[in-house]
Amino acid sequence: MLRLLAVLSILLPGYLQISCARADPGKNVLFLALDDLNDWVGFLGGYPGRVHTPNLDRLAARSTVFTNAHCTAPVCCPSRASVLSGLLPTSTGIYNNQHWWKPNHPHLPTIPVHFRENGYHTVGTGKIYHHTAGNNPPGQWDDFQRNLFNDNGWIRHGSPLYPWTPAKPRPPEFPYSGIKLYSGEADWGILPQHEEAYDDTLVAGYAVKYLTNLPQRGHDKPFFLACGIFHPHLPWYVPRKYLDLYPLEQVVVPKDLPADLEDIPEAGRKLARRKSGDLSRLRKTGRWRTAVRHYLASISFADALVGRVLDALEKSPAARDTIIVLWSDHGWHLGEKGHWHKRTLWEEATRVPFLIAAPGIGEPGQRCSQPVSLVDIFPTLIELCGLPRVKKLDGISLVPWLHEPSRTRKRPAITIEESGHVAVRGMRYRVIRYTTGQWEVYDHRNDPEERTNLAMDPSHMSIIEEARQWIPTAPAPPVDSKKAFLFDHRTFTWTHKKSGQVIKGK
Numbered sequence: 001m002l003r004l005l006a007v008l009s010i011l012l013p014g015y016l017q018i019s020c021a022r023a024d025p026g027k028n029v030l031f032l033a034l035d036d037l038n039d040w041v042g043f044l045g046g047y048p049g050r051v052h053t054p055n056l057d058r059l060a061a062r063s064t065v066f067t068n069a070h071c072t073a074p075v076c077c078p079s080r081a082s083v084l085s086g087l088l089p090t091s092t093g094i095y096n097n098q099h100w101w102k103p104n105h106p107h108l109p110t111i112p113v114h115f116r117e118n119g120y121h122t123v124g125t126g127k128i129y130h131h132t133a134g135n136n137p138p139g140q141w142d143d144f145q146r147n148l149f150n151d152n153g154w155i156r157h158g159s160p161l162y163p164w165t166p167a168k169p170r171p172p173e174f175p176y177s178g179i180k181l182y183s184g185e186a187d188w189g190i191l192p193q194h195e196e197a198y199d200d201t202l203v204a205g206y207a208v209k210y211l212t213n214l215p216q217r218g219h220d221k222p223f224f225l226a227c228g229i230f231h232p233h234l235p236w237y238v239p240r241k242y243l244d245l246y247p248l249e250q251v252v253v254p255k256d257l258p259a260d261l262e263d264i265p266e267a268g269r270k271l272a273r274r275k276s277g278d279l280s281r282l283r284k285t286g287r288w289r290t291a292v293r294h295y296l297a298s299i300s301f302a303d304a305l306v307g308r309v310l311d312a313l314e315k316s317p318a319a320r321d322t323i324i325v326l327w328s329d330h331g332w333h334l335g336e337k338g339h340w341h342k343r344t345l346w347e348e349a350t351r352v353p354f355l356i357a358a359p360g361i362g363e364p365g366q367r368c369s370q371p372v373s374l375v376d377i378f379p380t381l382i383e384l385c386g387l388p389r390v391k392k393l394d395g396i397s398l399v400p401w402l403h404e405p406s407r408t409r410k411r412p413a414i415t416i417e418e419s420g421h422v423a424v425r426g427m428r429y430r431v432i433r434y435t436t437g438q439w440e441v442y443d444h445r446n447d448p449e450e451r452t453n454l455a456m457d458p459s460h461m462s463i464i465e466e467a468r469q470w471i472p473t474a475p476a477p478p479v480d481s482k483k484a485f486l487f488d489h490r491t492f493t494w495t496h497k498k499s500g501q502v503i504k505g506k
């Protein structure tokens with residue numbers, strides 16, 4: 001038999017590679033990433049008004065929705081590194097957007113690498129890894145749609161104003177919103193172009209084209225198709241029709257901001273104050289509601305683009321044997337706790353839309369309220385697709401919860417903030433430990449908005465002690481970092497932390 005296999009492997013190398021490497025050749029993966037999308041989607045109900053996400057909702061209606069899902073880091077680069085490596089930031093040493101993947105983890109078996117090595121055709125577009133150059137490690141993709149400024153398909157929505165360069169510096173006020181904010185990308189408005197010319201439309205278009213052309217591909221490999229929509233990340237540039245969904249007077253903004261911070265340790269207030277200048281400027285100039293409106297419109301634009309990809313899949317021959325995973329890298333505060341932006345450890349920043357549609361597993365539309373983490377995606381996909389296991393992953397497979405969503409899960413979701421603060425989110429409680437040794441405890445059964453910190457209440461000491469067991473005890477030191485001018489990837493420099501060596505360009 002072995003001799004026969006050896007002869008066949010010479011005659012039919014491609015065939016044997018595919019059939020031996022994979023347990024189930026029928027399962028494709030559509031991997032949909034959204035950026036900075038909090039729980040303001042119809043199927044999670046996080047926005048107190050009406051949000052228009054018909055396509056996400058129709059996907060949710062055929063999926064398992066994880067209603068208590070959290071990122072491992074409340075900012076893009078470390079969160080995405082976790083999803084793609086199956087490791088927490090405390091294992092990768094990637095804690096912040098400055099941290100550089102390429103020289104530190106050149107051989108990590110990421111999701112696309114593992115699928116590619118096991119017989120899949122791996123293709124991608126848009127923001128999957130963090131967008132800056134060097135953070136889409138080589139060896140990931142059979143094909144990836146790239147752009148002029150970096151190697152990761154991150155495009156500035158087609159605006160001719162980007163990138164800012166020394167020759168074309170950022171204007172004192174943002175060109176479309178006409179307001180000056182701290183964040184270098186905090187603009188919003190309607191671009192002078194058709195919807196088809198927006199960069200995220202091109203990103204979705206790549207995925208649509210791939211799915212439409214499946215019958216002409218000329219090989220029988222299953223596919224792993226990653227599509228990273230950049231909205232609703234700033235800048236909130238949208239075609240007019242999405243703004244029209246949200247009449248300004250109906251837009252809801254958060255309430256009771258100052259009082260909510262009174263029972264929070266100073267370390268937490270410091271997180272809340274990050275970019276709070278932007279919030280106070282928005283409030284002083286009467287633009288807060290307008291800004292929230294553009295976030296909502298950006299969500300609906302992203303939803304429409306996801307809808308295009310879903311339509312293309314449904315019309316394709318792969319419609320019945322494709323697993324769909326949809327996730328957002330972290331949430332966003334629109335003023336809750338006086339905070340504007342991300343990078344905190346409260347529910348607004350850690351809770352994310354996350355769902356899995358696995359054909360033939362579970363009931364369509366079922367919901368799992370057990371705590372889960374985006375770091376669980378990699379081991380889940382490995383099990384669903386019958387790939388070889390990868391050792392030492394920090395997440396666990398969610399397949400048991402696809403079969404039985406009410407099954408108790410003791411393991412909480414851990415979120416690690418860049419300066420070392422940690423949140424532990426269980427079924428009922430959120431516990432936050434600051435590096436100062438102070439804590440916050442919220443009881444979601446009675447306080448879903450996390451208004452009352454119970455950490456000083458002696459009856460909650462056991463909750464803190466239980467959470468403490470899950471906090472990583474030996475965090476990896478931060479990896480090498482970059483010095484980059486965010487909007488001009490042609491002139492950035494990277495600095496090796498240990499050697500001090502400075503590298504220019506890609």
Ligand SMILES: [Ca+2]
Pocket residue numbers: 035036075076233329330
């Ligand atoms: Ca993000």
Ligand SMILES: [Ca+2]
Pocket residue numbers: 259260261262263264450451452453
């Ligand atoms: Ca409070």
